[in-house]
Amino acid sequence: MSALAQQAPVDAAEIFANAVRAIFSRWTLLRLAVDQGWADGDEAQKADALVTRVLEMVAPSVRRVPDESEIADVLHDAIESTFNAQAEDGSVEEISRTILRLRAECSAGNVANALVYVQQQASSLDASQGREDEAGEAEEVVVAPAPAPLPIIDEDGFETVQRRRNPRRACAP
Structure with a gap:
């Protein structure tokens, strides 16, 4: 039997779900919300519920x-x-x-990009398991938030106010 025939079949749905979880685990805003307690308790559970809700929306069976x-x-x-x-x-x-995009690729049997997200999550988790200094004590790893975008100043010296595009508030015809 060839080595290819001995490998377990690839479960594209499971790989896709793990890739989606990896994407959410790396989302800076969600990580800050959980780490800083922005949900008034049970932040991790609420973040997991959000991931589950999105996974249910895009599951291969829908x-x-x-x-x-x-x-x-x-x-x-x-x-x-x-x-x-x-x-x-x-x-x-x-x-x-x-x-x-990952859903479409995984549905077609192409799990290569999804696996990249899963592997990136695994490598970032390995790297953040805690570092030790020379004395053998655990060193705290601090993640700084991304800097705010610079304001846009027009030729008269006034700052341009930028509105957030919110498709939810658009009027339907």
């Missing part, structure tokens, strides 16, 4: 795949209502796009 804006709406609503924050950095839309 009849109708949601579009990017539907996933983005769920993420915006959860961040605002559960964690008392706003995602104005475009991360929600990027996560929504990435999840749908």
Whole structure:
């Protein structure tokens, strides 16, 4: 028997679900919300519930795949209502796009990109298991938040106010 025939079959749905979990575990806003206690208790459980909700929306077994804006709406609503924050950095839309792209790839049997996300999560977890200094004591690893974007100043010296694009509030025809 060849080595290829001896390998277990690839479970694309499981790999996809693990990739989605990896994406959420690396989302800076969600990590800060959990680490800083922005949900008034049970932050980790609330973050897990959000991941589960999104996974249920995009599971391979669902009849109708949601579009990017539907996933983005769920993420915006959860961040605002559960964690008392706003995602104005475009991360929600990027996560929504990435999840749908990975879903399509995994549904077609191409799990290579999904595995990259899973492996990146595994390597980041290995690296953050705690470092020890020379005395053998655990060293705390501090993650700094991303800097705020620089303001846009027009030729008259006034700062341009940038509005957040919120597709949920758009009027339907």
